[in-house]
Structure formats: structure tokens, C-alpha cells
Amino acid sequence: MRFLARRLAMLAGSLLVASFVIFGALYLAPGSALAALSGGRALPASSVAILDQRYHLNDPFLEQYGYWLDGVLHGNLGISITLRENVSTLIGNRIWTTAGLVLYASLIICVLGIALGVLAGLRPGWLDMSTLVTTAVTAAIPSFVAAIVLIGVFAVRLGWFPALSSGTGGGFLSDLRAFTLPAVALALSSLAIVARVTRAAIREEAEREHVQTAISRGIPMRQVVQRHILRNAAIPITTVSAITVASLIAVSAVVETAFSMNGLGAYLVQAAQSKDLAVVQGISLVLVTAFVVVNLLADLLYAVLDPRVKLGARAA
Amino acid sequence: MTAQELIRTARLRARFIRWPGRLGKTGTACAVVLAVAVLAAVTGPWLAPDNPTLPDLQLAWVGPAAGHLLGFDFEGRDVLSRLLAGAQSSMLGPLVVVALAMAGGAALALTAAWRRGAVDAVISSGMDVLFAFPGILLAVLATTVFGAGLTAAAVALSVAYLPYVARVLRAGALRERNQPYVQALEVQGASVPRICLGHILPNMSRMIVAQATVLFGYAMVDLAAISFLGLGVQPPAANWGVMISENEPGILQGYPLPALSAAVCVVVVVIAVNVLGERLLEREVTR
Numbered sequence: 001m002r003f004l005a006r007r008l009a010m011l012a013g014s015l016l017v018a019s020f021v022i023f024g025a026l027y028l029a030p031g032s033a034l035a036a037l038s039g040g041r042a043l044p045a046s047s048v049a050i051l052d053q054r055y056h057l058n059d060p061f062l063e064q065y066g067y068w069l070d071g072v073l074h075g076n077l078g079i080s081i082t083l084r085e086n087v088s089t090l091i092g093n094r095i096w097t098t099a100g101l102v103l104y105a106s107l108i109i110c111v112l113g114i115a116l117g118v119l120a121g122l123r124p125g126w127l128d129m130s131t132l133v134t135t136a137v138t139a140a141i142p143s144f145v146a147a148i149v150l151i152g153v154f155a156v157r158l159g160w161f162p163a164l165s166s167g168t169g170g171g172f173l174s175d176l177r178a179f180t181l182p183a184v185a186l187a188l189s190s191l192a193i194v195a196r197v198t199r200a201a202i203r204e205e206a207e208r209e210h211v212q213t214a215i216s217r218g219i220p221m222r223q224v225v226q227r228h229i230l231r232n233a234a235i236p237i238t239t240v241s242a243i244t245v246a247s248l249i250a251v252s253a254v255v256e257t258a259f260s261m262n263g264l265g266a267y268l269v270q271a272a273q274s275k276d277l278a279v280v281q282g283i284s285l286v287l288v289t290a291f292v293v294v295n296l297l298a299d300l301l302y303a304v305l306d307p308r309v310k311l312g313a314r315a316a
Numbered sequence: 317m318t319a320q321e322l323i324r325t326a327r328l329r330a331r332f333i334r335w336p337g338r339l340g341k342t343g344t345a346c347a348v349v350l351a352v353a354v355l356a357a358v359t360g361p362w363l364a365p366d367n368p369t370l371p372d373l374q375l376a377w378v379g380p381a382a383g384h385l386l387g388f389d390f391e392g393r394d395v396l397s398r399l400l401a402g403a404q405s406s407m408l409g410p411l412v413v414v415a416l417a418m419a420g421g422a423a424l425a426l427t428a429a430w431r432r433g434a435v436d437a438v439i440s441s442g443m444d445v446l447f448a449f450p451g452i453l454l455a456v457l458a459t460t461v462f463g464a465g466l467t468a469a470a471v472a473l474s475v476a477y478l479p480y481v482a483r484v485l486r487a488g489a490l491r492e493r494n495q496p497y498v499q500a501l502e503v504q505g506a507s508v509p510r511i512c513l514g515h516i517l518p519n520m521s522r523m524i525v526a527q528a529t530v531l532f533g534y535a536m537v538d539l540a541a542i543s544f545l546g547l548g549v550q551p552p553a554a555n556w557g558v559m560i561s562e563n564e565p566g567i568l569q570g571y572p573l574p575a576l577s578a579a580v581c582v583v584v585v586v587i588a589v590n591v592l593g594e595r596l597l598e599r600e601v602t603r
Binding site for chain 1: 561587
């Protein structure tokens with residue numbers, strides 16, 4: 001419990017600092033907020049005064065940060081300059097596309113990556129060699145390259161999946177079909193990395209003395225694998241899975257753009273190009289929060305897997 | 317420097333310099349691939365047979381022809397020339413990211429390991445906060461503030477990689493810090509910068525090279541992704557990431573060669589770097 005409390009406090013602390021960094025960085029961005037609000041038109045002095053007051057434009061930096069943070073805590077992220085809508089609403093409309101994509105890809109990575117790694121680790125031979133070579137190649141394929149190749153082959157040539165997906169809303173099965181290519185593109189290189197690390201972890205555990213002893217004492221192989229190899233290899237496997245799953249959150253921007261999906265990441269990129277600062281701030285904050293929370297969950301998982309972590313030592 | 321130390325450092329150097337000879341067949345192949353890529357990056361603009369930025373719309377999407385091995389791109393520019401000219405920014409970008417991240421990471425790691433206590437705690441928690449920003453997100457933020465371009469993206473990525481580098485190097489620096497030779501130097505009155513830069517850092521060089529190699533692959537993929545998003549190198553400048561992005565419509569229209577050839581360049585270099593980096597890291601662990 002104390003472990004959990006300490007980690008939660010750290011989480012809150014780093015989120016606070018992160019929010020300050022995000023707000024501060026965009027505060028420094030060139031261009032006046034007033035010009036952005038008015039769309040570049042010259043405004044009468046009375047309107048300028050109203051806008052100044054409404055958006056606290058003349059207050060000192062720290063007070064502006066305070067207003068913004070207060071809004072954030074109440075779910076108010078400001079107003080998008082290009083779309084004239086609440087940023088929270090805009091994010092709410094898109095968050096499920098991104099969440100679905102990242103979850104789908106994480107599922108692919110954890111199931112296929114770990115299964116492939118365990119198989120290759122336990123069975124040296126041609127399967128192992130071919131896994132090593134294939135994963136070395138796929139680990140180097142950037143997600144957007146995977147995306148355009150998948151579109152070219154499975155959407156254009158074969159027509160099995162839609163090339164561009166507009167997001168959620170067509171029933172579960174059609175969503176699943178629309179999300180499959182993007183999720184595979186997002187998962188591919190991470191899957192290879194997870195498989196490689198899993199294989200190495202299994203191989204290392206299998207060569208340890210306690211496993212050799214268990215085998216020589218005639219304990220059934222199935223039990224040796226489950227209780228002695230997998231249990232011990234679980235820690236490095238969890239570490240690499242957590243790191244790669246967390247990294248998907250940012251990379252989803254690239255895949256969403258490639259597939260013209262209506263997700264948070266693609267919207268972030270559009271907002272960055274059109275200098276819609278409130279949107280950039282809001283989405284950055286959401287993505288950073290998601291990233292930190294996934295890492296927290298991974299840390300809690302270590303504590304379950306390895307009791308030493310709870311006592312203050314860090315997982316190696 | 318005592319005689320013993322001289323021997324020790326000389327031995328370390330010798331081992332360090334000999335490593336290319338022991339990379340095995342795959343490793344040597346990767347080193348050759350990298351050497352070719354570096355050569356293209358250095359001499360590419362002069363080697364390019366055609367003008368890499370001059371469009372000729374009549375030749376758009378024309379396939380391979382005599383003298384134009386890879387055909388023409390969406391604006392009718394020679395793909396091979398563009399690949400050669402684009403090697404420079406595609407290789408230089410990750411190099412800058414790695415150099416900045418390693419320099420910053422090493423400085424922070426050495427400071428943390430040397431001073432320990434409060435300084436170490438401050439640096440470590442600063443790194444923990446920075447860790448919350450994924451590389452691509454930080455690059456998007458930086459390009460919003462400073463405008464799209466390779467410089468903003470590269471600096472942002474190097475900042476995002478700092479915590480990873482600093483964490484690994486700090487562990488290595490702490491290990492060196494507790495070695496008897498450091499205590500011996502302290503007793504002899506050697507200055508702190510001298511011990512850190514002249515003794516600890518060289519002893520960590522293998523670890524640094526291994527980390528830098530691995531990081532180069534990540535930097536290359538991330539920078540290409542940022543260029544693909546339109547926030548990095550700006551067209552019409554030649555760059556592999558830009559080439560993939562601008563020729564993407566060709567894939568849908570049945571002219572995949574321009575985009576794919578740029579993608580293959582990225583993938584091949586990243587494979588080479590990853591395999592080499594893995595070898596070097598393994599050696600670092602088993603040392």
C-alpha cells in the first residue's frame with residue numbers, strides 16, 4: 001500500500017511538472033494569442049478589452065498557468081481557435097479511436113510477440129533461426145512504412161480491408177476490420193522487439209542452474225517451463241512489453257495520419273501545423289497522462305511479479 | 317598516471333580498437349552497409365547523376381529507364397539522385413540527435429555519479445519528469461513553438477532520449493566511481509574534470525559506443541516519422557522520410573517504387589545499426 005501511495009504521489013508530481021512544461025513551451029510560441037483569436041482582423045478596442053479579460057491575456061505568466069490548470073482540473077481545456085469548439089469535446093470525440101487503436105495493437109504485441117518469443121526460446125532450431133532473422137528485419141520497419149506497404153498490398157491490391165478508416169461508429173465488426181491494418185502497422189516493429197527480448201529471457205532462464213536441477217530431478221518439462229522458466233522470465237518480458245506499449249501512444253499519431261484516421265495523434269499533428277495551441281496543449285497533456293499511467297501500471301505489475309521491488313529495490 | 321594504469325588503459329584501448337575485427341560475418345556485413353550509407357551521406361550530392369530538386373512533370377511516375385535506375389518520382393525527379401542527395405540529411409539528423417543526447421546524458425550521468433546525494437536526486441527526478449514525454453510528442457511540441465524543421469525536431473528528440481541515456485550511463489559511471497583507480501587518482505590530487513573526462517569517460521567508451529549505436533536506429537526511425545508527418549525536413553529538400561511521404565500516393569496508384577526505395581534505405585540502415593548495436597551491447601554485458 002505504501003508502495004502504491006508513493007508511486008501515486010510521484011505520478012501526480014511528474015504530471016504537474018509536465019503540465020507546466022507543456023503550458024510554458026506553448027506560451028513561448030511566436031504569434032500573439034489575440035491575433036489568433038481575432039483571426040488576424042483588426043478589432044475595436046472594446047472587443048480587445050473583452051478578449052483580454054475573457055482569456056486573461058494581460059495577466060502574468062504564472063497566473064495564466066493557474067487559470068489554465070484550474071480549467072484542466074475541471075475538464076475545461078480551452079477553445080480551439082480553428083474549429084471554435086471546446087477542446088475537451090474535440091478530444092472526447094477522438095479519444096476512442098486512439099484508445100482502440102493502441103489497445104488493439106497492444107493485444108497483438110502481447111499475444112503474438114510473447115508467444116513467438118517463448119516458442120523460439122524453447123525450441124532452438126529452424127524456428128528459432130527464422131524468428132531471429134524475421135524479427136531483426138521487422139524491428140527496423142518504421143510504422144509509417146509498414147502502414148503504406150499494408151495499404152498497398154491488403155487494401156489496394158487485395159481489397160481485404162478499407163484503405164482509409166474514418167474511425168469508430170460502424171458496429172463492432174466493421175470497426176474491427178477498419179482498425180486491423182492500422183493496428184498491425186502500429187504493432188509490427190514493437191512485436192519484433194518483444195519477441196526478441198522474450199526469446200533472450202527464456203533462453204537465459206532455461207540455462208540457469210535451478211532449471212537444470214529441476215530437469216535432472218525428473219520434473220515434467222511442462223512444469224519446469226511454467227514454474228521455473230516462465231515465472232522468472234516474466235520480469236524482463238513485462239518490462240519490454242510495458243515500454244513498447246507505452247511508446248505506441250505517441251507513435252499512434254504517425255499511423256493515424258497514414259490511414260487518415262480521426263484520432264488524437266493525427267489531430268495533434270494538424271493542430272501543430274495550424275498553430276492551434278489550445279488543442280496542442282490539451283492533447284499533449286492527455287497523451288503524457290496516458291504514457292505516465294501505463295508506466296505506473298507496469299511498475300505495479302513488477303511489484304506483483306517480484307516482491308523485492310516493493311521493498312524499495314528497483315527491478316533490474 | 318601510474319605504470320599499472322598506463323597498461324590498463326592501453327589494454328582497454330587496444331580491445332576497443334580491435335572490435336571491428338570480431339564482429340563475425342553478419343556484423344561485418346552491417347558495418348559495410350553503414351560505411352556505404354556514410355559514404356553516400358558525405359559524397360551523395362556530388363554523386364547524384366541528375367538534379368535532385370528540379371521537377372519535370374512530364375516524367376512523373378515514369379518507371380526505371382536507361383540511366384535512371386529507379387525511375388522518376390511524383391514530380392518527375394530522378395529517384396536515385398534524390399536518394400543520394402537525401403542521404404545527407406537522413407544520416408546527419410540522427411547523428412546530431414545521438415551526439416547531443418550522448419553528450420548531455422554523459423555530462424548529467426558523470427555529475428550525478430560524482431556528486432551523489434542531493435545533486436544525484438535532483439538530476440534523477442528531472443530525468444523522471446522528462447521520461448513522461450515520448451520523443452515524437454516532444455518533437456511535435458518543439459515544431460509548434462519553433463516552426464517545422466530538422467533542427468527543432470532533432471534537438472527535441474535528443475532531449476527526449478536524455479533520460480534513457482543518462483540512466484544507463486549513470487549506472488556505469490557509479491560503477492567506475494567506486495573503482496580503486498578513481499580513489500587512487502583522488503588521493504594523488506588529480507582534478508575532478510581530469511578524473512571524469514580523462515579516466516572515467518574513456519573507461520565507459522564501449523558502453524557509450526554501444527548505446528549510441530542503438531540510439532542511432534531509434535533516432536533515424538523517429539526523425540523519418542517526423543518528416544513523414546510534415547514537421548521535419550521540408551520539401552522540396554531531399555530526405556528519405558520526405559520521399560516516403562511525398563510519394564505515398566504512388567502506392568495507391570500502382571507506382572510504389574519511389575516510396576519503397578526510400579523506405580528500403582531507411583530499413584536497411586536501421587537493421588544494420590540495430591544488429592551492430594545488439595552485438596556491442598551483448599559484449600558490454602558479458603564483459
